Amino acid sequence: MKKIEAIIKPFKLDDVKEALHGIGVQGLTITEVKGFGRQKGHTELYRGAEYVVDFLPKIKLEVVVSADQVESVISAVAEAAGTGRIGDGKIFVMSLEEAIRIRTGERGASAV
16 A cells, blocks of 8 residues: 655646546545645735735645555656646555454554
């Protein structure tokens, strides 16, 4: 099993969700996060005063899939989330040792 985390722009969430559903991904978790990378942030004007917005709103998406689904998930997320502009996000892939469904006690791939 693998855990895939993706940091994407908030307005791309629906596109990514539909793309993952289209390839058969059953469930996902999202978290609203803030951060920056090369995009750095930007300057805004509020009531005549300029201020720097360092941390930009992003969505962190988490999906657990079998090892054979990893490449299709990566492709789906990258295609759906990409705009070709700076700040599109990142995808991280991690090995997952165990998964347990709390309600039934199932373990492994059947728990996902």
